[in-house]
Amino acid sequence: MAASDRMVLGPLVGSIDQGTSSTRFLVFNAKTAELLSHHQVEIQQKFPKEGWVEQDPKEILKSVHECVERTCEKLQQLNIDITNIRAIGVSNQRETTVVWDKTTGEPLYNAIVWLDLRTQSTVERLLKRIPGKNKAFFKFRTGLPLSTYFSAVKLRWLLDNVEEIKQAVDDGRAMFGTIDSWLIWSLTGGKNGGVHCTDVTNASRTMLFNIHSLEWDPELCQFFDIPMEILPKVRSSSEIYGLMKICPSLKSGALTGVPISGCLGDQSAALVGQMCFQNGQAKNTYGTGCFLLCNTGQKSVFSEHGLLTTIAYKLGRDKPVCYALEGSVAIAGAVVRWLRDNLGIVKTSQEVEKLAAEVGTSYGCYFVPAFSGLYAPYWEPSARGIICGLTQFTNKNHIAFAALEAVCFQTREILDAINKDCGIPLNQLQVDGGMTNNKVLMQLQSDILCIPVVKPSMPETTALGAAMAAGAAEGVGIWSLNPGDLTAVTCERFEPQINPEESEFRYARWKKAVLKSMGWETSEAPSNGDTSIFCSLPLGFFIMSSMIMLIGAKYVSGTGK
Numbered sequence: 001m002a003a004s005d006r007m008v009l010g011p012l013v014g015s016i017d018q019g020t021s022s023t024r025f026l027v028f029n030a031k032t033a034e035l036l037s038h039h040q041v042e043i044q045q046k047f048p049k050e051g052w053v054e055q056d057p058k059e060i061l062k063s064v065h066e067c068v069e070r071t072c073e074k075l076q077q078l079n080i081d082i083t084n085i086r087a088i089g090v091s092n093q094r095e096t097t098v099v100w101d102k103t104t105g106e107p108l109y110n111a112i113v114w115l116d117l118r119t120q121s122t123v124e125r126l127l128k129r130i131p132g133k134n135k136a137f138f139k140f141r142t143g144l145p146l147s148t149y150f151s152a153v154k155l156r157w158l159l160d161n162v163e164e165i166k167q168a169v170d171d172g173r174a175m176f177g178t179i180d181s182w183l184i185w186s187l188t189g190g191k192n193g194g195v196h197c198t199d200v201t202n203a204s205r206t207m208l209f210n211i212h213s214l215e216w217d218p219e220l221c222q223f224f225d226i227p228m229e230i231l232p233k234v235r236s237s238s239e240i241y242g243l244m245k246i247c248p249s250l251k252s253g254a255l256t257g258v259p260i261s262g263c264l265g266d267q268s269a270a271l272v273g274q275m276c277f278q279n280g281q282a283k284n285t286y287g288t289g290c291f292l293l294c295n296t297g298q299k300s301v302f303s304e305h306g307l308l309t310t311i312a313y314k315l316g317r318d319k320p321v322c323y324a325l326e327g328s329v330a331i332a333g334a335v336v337r338w339l340r341d342n343l344g345i346v347k348t349s350q351e352v353e354k355l356a357a358e359v360g361t362s363y364g365c366y367f368v369p370a371f372s373g374l375y376a377p378y379w380e381p382s383a384r385g386i387i388c389g390l391t392q393f394t395n396k397n398h399i400a401f402a403a404l405e406a407v408c409f410q411t412r413e414i415l416d417a418i419n420k421d422c423g424i425p426l427n428q429l430q431v432d433g434g435m436t437n438n439k440v441l442m443q444l445q446s447d448i449l450c451i452p453v454v455k456p457s458m459p460e461t462t463a464l465g466a467a468m469a470a471g472a473a474e475g476v477g478i479w480s481l482n483p484g485d486l487t488a489v490t491c492e493r494f495e496p497q498i499n500p501e502e503s504e505f506r507y508a509r510w511k512k513a514v515l516k517s518m519g520w521e522t523s524e525a526p527s528n529g530d531t532s533i534f535c536s537l538p539l540g541f542f543i544m545s546s547m548i549m550l551i552g553a554k555y556v557s558g559t560g561k
Contacts, residue, residue, distance in 0.1 A: 011478040012036065012084045013471040014071075014246070014258075015463040016064055018092045018179055019266060020045070020113065020288040021333070023060065025067035026463040027075060027085065030471045030478040035460055036080060039070035046110065051117035051372070054110035057098050060179065061186050068246055087476045088244060089262030089466030091269035092179040093288075094205045097154040099165050099230075100182065102175045105191040108164045111179070112154040115288075115330055115372045119153040120381050122160070126153070126224070135379065138220065140302060143204065143211050143309030145379050148372075149328070151178060152207035152224045159225070169227055176230045178202045180263050185232075187260065188242030195242035198232040200321060201268040204311040209234070211300060211311055214321060237264050238315040238469040240476065262470030266462050267291040268313050271324065272469060273461030274430050277483070282418065282426055284411055285462065286435035289375075290332035292414045293324040294422060301325055305417035306377025315469060315481060325421055327376040327414025331369040331385075332407045333435050338371070339403060345396040353438045355400035362402035364389040366513040369406055374517070377417045384520040388513045404441045408448040409510040415449060428452040432461040439494075446494040450503055453494040 011030040017023070026038035041063040046054040072082045095114035100107045112118070123146055127133040135145040144150055155176055158165050168174035177185065180202050185194035203209040203216075208226060210217040214234065221228050235241060240259045264272060267285055271293050274283040279297035284290065293312065300309050300323040312324035331338075336349045346352055366388045373381035387399065411429075419425040428451055435441055436455050446453040458464070471479025496503075 009036070009080060009084065011086045011471070012080075012082075013467040013479065014068070014085050014088045015262075015467040015470070016067075016088065016090045016183065017266070017269075017460075017463040017466065018060060018064065018090070018183060019043075019462075020093045020096075020115070021337070023063035023067055024463065025064070025071045026460055026467070027071055028464065028467045030086070030467075033458075033464065035458060035464075037071050037074040037078060038460070038463075039067045039074065041066055045113065049118070051120075053113040053116040053372075055096070055113055057100065057107040057111050057182055060111070061183065064183060064187070072246065082246070085246060085258055086478055087259050087261045087470040087473065088246075089264075089269075089463075089468070089470030090180050090183060090260060091264050091266045091462050091466035092183070092202070094178060094202055094265040094267065095149060095151050095154070096179050097151045097158070097176070098179065098182045099155070099158055099162075099168070099174055099176050101168055101173050102196075103173050103191060105186070107182075108168055108174065109158060109162050111182075112158070114149060115334075116154065117148050117372055117381065119148045119157045122153050122157050123148055123381070126156075129223070138207065139309075141210055141212070141217060141220065142207050143300065143302070144207055145308075146207070147379060148381060149375065150205060150207040152220070152226065155226055156224050169230060172229070174230045175232070176226075177232050178205070178265075180265070181232045184241055184260055184263065187244040196232045197235050197241050199235055199237045199263040199265075200311045200314045201237055201265040202263070203234045205265060211309065211323070214314075235263070236314040236317045236319065237268070238262055238319070238473045239317050240473055259473070259476060260470070261473035261476050262466050262468070264313060264466055264469055267293055267326065268311070268324075269465035269469075270432050270462045271295065271312055271465065272315075273463070273465030274432060274456070276430070277481075280422065280424065281430075283430045283432060283461075286332050286407065286431065286433035286441070288332065288334045288337075290329035290407060290411055290414075292327040292411060292418065294326075294418050294426075296323045296325055296422075298322055301421065303417065303421045305420050306379060307414070307417050307421060308376065313469070315472060316474060325418055327417060329407075329410040329414065330372040330375045332410070333433075334371070335367070335369040335403045335406065336435070338369070339400065345399070352400045352403065353440045355397045356404050356440045359397040359401055361398070362389075362405055363393060363398045364391070364509075365394050365398045365402045366510055367399065367402040367406045368510075368513050368517040369403065370517045373521075374514070376414055378514075378518075380518050382519050382521050383514075383517045386513065386517045388516060389509075404438070404444055405448070405506075406510075407435070407441065408445045409507060411445060412448050412507060426451065428454050431455050432459055434459075442494045443497065446496050447498045448503055448507065450496050450500050452496070455492045455494070457490040457492065
């Protein structure tokens with residue numbers, strides 16, 4: 001096909017959306033925000049020990065290259081000129097920690113994923129150095145409690161336990177970064193001059209960053225004993241970081257020197273993509289976890305109800321920083337994946353919606369998926385997953401319904417906390433993320449919150465936010481963020497269909513189940529010296545095993561659905 005025959009749509013912006021479960025590359029029209037094409041690759045998660053979650057940084061990088069090339073091929077098949085891609089944005093799973101060798105470009109260990117729990121003993125050791133063992137000691141500097149969730153303790157564990165990393169630090173070869181840093185460094189040249197940077201939103205999730213001065217904090221680095229020379233340079237969320245080559249393997253149309261000019265942690269990217277630029281606007285993203293962010297403008301608000309204070313965005317070097325209150329739930333879409341991969345009661349994630357719709361109730365069954373402890377508003381690492389209220393009538397449909405309901409109850413807890421902290425209750429909830437395609441879930445969410453749930457017709461708001469930041473960057477200037485220029489979004493709306501009394505009753509039962517999930521696990525060895533496999537498993541395991549046997553017995557007897 002001759003170049004003159006290709007469709008010209010004006011400037012395009014690409015967006016790398018690197019999440020916990022998958023990597024995607026999406027291309028948008030910068031003038032209309034229309035999604036033109038995309039490609040997705042699922043990412044393998046590794047569980048080498050109980051509570052450990054890892055990913056291969058090289059697999060993640062390879063998935064990015066594959067998604068970019070496949071998307072460019074699809075664009076060419078659509079007769080769209082890929083040479084009009086003027087900028088690339090990056091959004092990424094936050095907190096996930098990578099250390100690599102800057103001389104070889106090779107990772108020195110697998111990426112430790114944000115969900116990982118191996119650092120609980122590290123957290124407890126660090127707490128002993130804090131007056132009163134106060135988890136919130138650094139809250140007013142970082143916005144965060146001391147937790148396994150954030151990057152600093154993961155990095156501390158790596159420095160304590162991986163000899164290759166200790167040696168690389170001593171030799172001056174080590175680089176640390178979250179996934180955005182690893183990708184940008186690799187895509188802009190890697191060991192041949194790659195740019196080692198991060199943006200303020202990702203830096204604010206490390207526990208090493210002062211969210212007021214917008215700099216790495218020497219006292220925090222000293223507390224965690226992290227050498228500052230391995231840290232990336234912190235930049236705004238919208239500026240040119242470096243240049244990358246796109247689609248070098250295509251026979252025609254390879255692009256060189258396309259700027260990577262937008263970078264946002266995935267939840268901040270979704271806030272931008274939902275156009276929540278005003279104080280008090282909020283969104284909830286349903287991915288592997290569930291994350292509700294409320295924009296608090298240029299003022300950092302500190303929660304009294306278990307929420308995090310985080311940086312929402314800084315859309316340009318000379319632009320002001322904006323903050324958000326955040327409620328973080330570890331397990332949302334991951335519970336559906338668990339039903340599929342661990343229990344095997346469904347073959348695809350979509351089947352969970354069908355199972356739940358067939359019964360329309362959990363029949364008194366409540367599921368607390370605290371596989372990685374409880375995040376907001378409890379911050380309770382000792383919690384583990386449980387299913388309560390089982391009877392001989394319970395079948396896989398009820399468990400599927402209870403799993404979806406659990407996502408909604410966790411969101412309700414966070415929304416209650418945000419309403420208390422902000423003083424003005426939200427009158428509707430804007431939602432996005434892969435799970436929002438589940439209409440049963442969205443209706444359940446509205447019922448449990450007792451407010452409307454509003455879903456944009458174009459659900460790829462995380463990727464859109466990164467594209468907006470990239471296109472608006474100084475030196476690119478093809479995407480206007482002025483309120484009057486932003487494209488209006490059509491939405492699907494879900495209204496509450498049950499009475500508030502029923503919602504409150506179910507929510508109270510859920511809270512009772514949450515209390516029962518706490519206190520299962522401890523990092524200390526059993527006092528009687530028994531180190532058998534059964535002592536290492538949380539009690540939640542035995543509850544899950546009993547439940548599986550119960551369902552199995554029903555199927556043998558022919559009573560199960």
